[in-house]
Each structure stands twice: as C-alpha cells, then as structure tokens.
Amino acid sequence: MTDRVSIPVIVNGAAGKMGREVVKAVVGASDMTLFGAIDVKPDLAGLDVGEILGIGPVEVPIMNDLQSVLCAAAQESGSAVMVDFTHPKSVYDNVRAAIAYGVRPVVGTTGMSPEQVQDLAEFADKASIGCLLIPNFSIGMVLLQQAAIQASKYFDHVEIIELHHNQKADAPSGTAIQTAQMLAEMGKTYNPPLVSETEKLPGARGSLADEGIRIHSVRLPGLLAHQEVIFGAPGQIYTLRHDTSDRACYMPGVLLAIRQVISLKSMIFGLEKIL
The missing domain is CATH 3.30.360.10 (Dihydrodipicolinate Reductase; domain 2)
Known part of the structure; x- marks a missing residue:
C-alpha cells in the first residue's frame, strides 16, 4: 500500500516558482521522501535545496543531471516519482527519460504537441509505467x-x-x-x-x-x-x-497525483480523472 511507505520523489525544476512549492510540499508530507532536486541553473548545483528555499537543510543537493538522478532512483526503488515543472522545450525528453528508467512522471509542464503526448502515452503503455499529465492541479x-x-x-x-x-x-x-x-x-x-x-x-x-x-x-x-x-x-x-492568488493552492493536487501515479500502468490526462 502506497500510504504505508515513503514515496521517493524527484522534483525537476526545483528552483522554479512551482518547483519550490513542490519541494516544500514533499518535505512536509509524511508519506514522501525528497529523493532528488533537479535544476538547470549552474550556480545552484551542489547547494542544499532546503537552504535555497529558506526551509533549512534537507540534505538534498540541487543537481543539473536528470539522467543520473533517475538512474539512482531506479536502482534504489521501484516506486519513485518525478514531478516535472520545467519548460515546454525540455518536458518531452524529461518524461521519456523518466519512463525509460521506470520512474513515474507527474507532469505539470504544458506546451507539448499532441504528437508528443501520443508518443509518451504509447511509451508508458508499453512500459506499464504510470504517468500523469495534468495541465492544472487546482x-x-x-x-x-x-x-x-x-x-x-x-x-x-x-x-x-x-x-x-x-x-x-x-x-x-x-x-x-x-x-x-x-x-x-x-x-x-x-x-x-x-x-x-x-x-x-x-x-x-x-x-x-x-x-x-x-x-x-x-x-x-x-x-x-x-x-x-x-x-x-x-x-x-x-x-x-x-x-x-498563491501557488500553494496547487499542492494538494500535486500530492494526490504523486500518491495515485504509483498504482497506474499507463498515462492519464487531467486531475479530474483521479479525484
């Protein structure tokens, strides 16, 4: 049961506006563990993400190599989740990489083409990996x-x-x-x-x-x-x-998605499908 174990969570885009809120929410959730924090800003690499966010040290450094963190998560756990709030230009590659490593994506980044979404849906289905694409977590x-x-x-x-x-x-x-x-x-x-x-x-x-x-x-x-x-x-x-009025309003939906994606075997689009 996913509510009895700690879900390892990777936050991609951890230093962005939404990523910061997700990190705080995950750290505060009793059934989740912040496994990794990814951000492309080179000046943040190696710094404790908690210190950057002003919540105190959480002993998770910001890294800019998503592949290495996905690989580590796949080796340590079969139920890791990646939450992606990055950029339309990178989200397709991020999600495809996560699925390839067996890490379940929860995606709030928008801007993918219908063809990209269809490709990811087919890839997730073949891999029997749950994936949630959610344009709005409110x-x-x-x-x-x-x-x-x-x-x-x-x-x-x-x-x-x-x-x-x-x-x-x-x-x-x-x-x-x-x-x-x-x-x-x-x-x-x-x-x-x-x-x-x-x-x-x-x-x-x-x-x-x-x-x-x-x-x-x-x-x-x-x-x-x-x-x-x-x-x-x-x-x-x-x-x-x-x-x-505050990005914190999205966090109940994000946490729900993290908990739900563990039990899925394919892609689902929209928060309403898991409520």
Missing part, C-alpha cells in the same frame, strides 16, 4: 470545468479567456486547451456564425480550437493564473472564473 479549476460542461448543455455560444504572468512560455495555456477540448467532446459545435468576420489585426479573435471555441490569452506582470469561460445567450451572460 481543485477549483476542476470544479470550473465541470460547471462549464453542465452549462454547455444550455448555451451554444462560449469563449475562453486565460490570463497568466508574462513569464509563461506557452500560449494558450494547457488548462484553456483542456477546457476547450472538454467542451468540444460534448458533441456540438459552438458559436454558429451570424456574420462574415474580418480581423483587422491577425489574432484579434483569439485562437480557434475545436468545434468553434475561441481562446484568448493575456500575459501581464501582476497576474498569476486565471481563467474565464464566458457563455452567452440572448439577454444573458454566464461567466465562470477561477483565480489563483
């Missing part, structure tokens, strides 16, 4: 998406606005894309055109996702992570909004 966002699905039964017009800090590397956000996909799976086409639209500036109407759903991305300092799903009908507007 319970509140799961509730918003479920409410949007219910609303879609009664509204034919919907657009999505996602707002993030200006250091986010991919757009639209993985959460917005996932929300659009969930709405598209309802078996209807949204936003039937009433006029022939012309964009005076390319992209003014946002990205066009499946089934006619538009996604608009905003990037500004001062924002963290926010999403609106706006439904419209004659005489009324129905708005669902989720606002993140």
